[in-house]
Amino acid sequence: MGRTVAVFTDTYLPTVNGVTYTVQTWRKRWAERGGRMPIVYPGTNDYEPGEDEHPVRSIEFPFYDEFNAAVPGVPDDITAADPELVHTHTPFLLGLSGLRFARSHGVPLVASYHTPTAEYADYIAEGWLRSPVERAARAYEKWYLNRAEMVVVPSEPARHHLREIGVRTAVEVVPNGVDTDRFGPVDTSRFAEAHDLDTGKPLVGYTGRHGYEKQLDLIVEATDGMDVTVVFGGDGPARDRLEKQAADADVDVRFLGFLDREDLPAFYSALDVFAFPSPVETQGLVALEANACGTPVAAVDAGALSDTVVTGETGYRAPPGDADRFRAAIERTLAERDALREHCLDRRDAVSVDHAVDKLSEVYEMLL
Missing domain, CATH: 3.40.50.2000 (Glycogen Phosphorylase B;)
Structure with missing residues (x-):
C-alpha cells in the first residue's frame, strides 16, 4: 500500500x-x-x-x-x-x-x-x-x-x-x-497552419508565463534584424510591454496567447530554437520539455539553466541581460540545430x- x-x-x-x-x-x-x-x-x-x-x-x-x-x-x-x-x-x-x-x-x-x-x-x-x-x-x-x-x-x-x-x-x-509520454517529436503541419507559422523562416520561440522577471524583452532585442520569425506562446502581466517592444522591432513577431497543454508538443516541435532568457529559474521545465521534443535551447547562463542547458548538446548559453551574446547563442543554436536535436532526443529518458x-x-x- x-x-x-x-x-x-x-x-x-x-x-x-x-x-x-x-x-x-x-x-x-x-x-x-x-x-x-x-x-x-x-x-x-x-x-x-x-x-x-x-x-x-x-x-x-x-x-x-x-x-x-x-x-x-x-x-x-x-x-x-x-x-x-x-x-x-x-x-x-x-x-x-x-x-x-x-x-x-x-x-x-x-x-x-x-x-x-x-x-x-x-x-x-x-x-x-x-x-x-x-x-x-x-x-x-x-x-x-x-x-x-x-x-x-x-x-x-x-x-x-x-x-x-x-x-x-x-x-x-x-x-x-518531463512527461515523456506526452512530450516528444510530433507532426506540426496542422499546428503551423492553424497559427500561420509557415513563414519560410526559422522559428525562434518561447512559451510560458509572461512575467517581468523572465526578461522576455531580451528575445525581441536579440532577434531585432534577424531573418527569423519569433513566436510567443502564453500570457502574463508583461505581455503588453512586450507587444509594444515587438511592434518597434525589425523582426517578425507573433503572439499566440495561451496554448492548451495538448498543443505544446506541436509548438515545441515546430520551433528551430527555444529561447529562454530568464535568469531566475529553479529548473526551467519548459526548456526540458522543448528538448524532449527535439528542440534545442538558447538560454542565459544563470540559475538552473546553467545546468539544464548542456552546452553543445542541448543548446547554448549566454550571460544574462546581454542581448548581443544572447543573439550569438541563438545563431549558433540555429546553425547546429540538426546535431543538437539528436543529442536532445538521446537524453529523453534521463529527464x-x-x-x-x-x-x-x-x-x-x-x-x-
Missing part, C-alpha cells in the same frame, strides 16, 4: 504554470504507484474539483491577475485522510496551513522550493521600496524553509542558492521531470518524470 501525502499549494488549476504541472504530474504518478496525494488549493469558480482535490475559499490577488490568494485553512477531508507526511509547494498562505497541520498532527513536512520569492518584488513594489521588499522576502523564505524537515529543489543551483541565504534544513535535489518520482519516493522514505 502506498503512502498518503497531503499536498498544500497556492498555485493550482485553472492556472497553468510549472508548479501546477509538477503538482498534477507527481500526483498522477504517485496514484499509479498505489499512493494518495490529497491536495489543498485555492478554489475558484472556473475549476471543478476532482477526487482528492480540496479547494479552500480564495480572493483575487490585487497585484497579479492570474493568482488567487487562499484563505488559509485545512478541509476536514485532509484530517480524515490521515496523511503520513505533508508536502507544501509554497511558503505562503496554504504553505503556512501545511506547516501548522504537520506540527499539530506530528508528521514530517517536506517543502518544495520552486521560485525565488524575492524576484517577484516588481509586482508589489517600485523604486526604493523594491530593495527592502526583496530582503523581507528572502528573510521570510529562510524562516519558512528552516521549519521543514526536508526541502526539495529541482536543481543543484537552487540548492546552492538556499545555502547562500542561510537555509540549514536538509536539501535534496528532485528534478520536476523523465518517472525518474523524478523515484527520487521523490526516496526522500519521503528517508523521513518516514
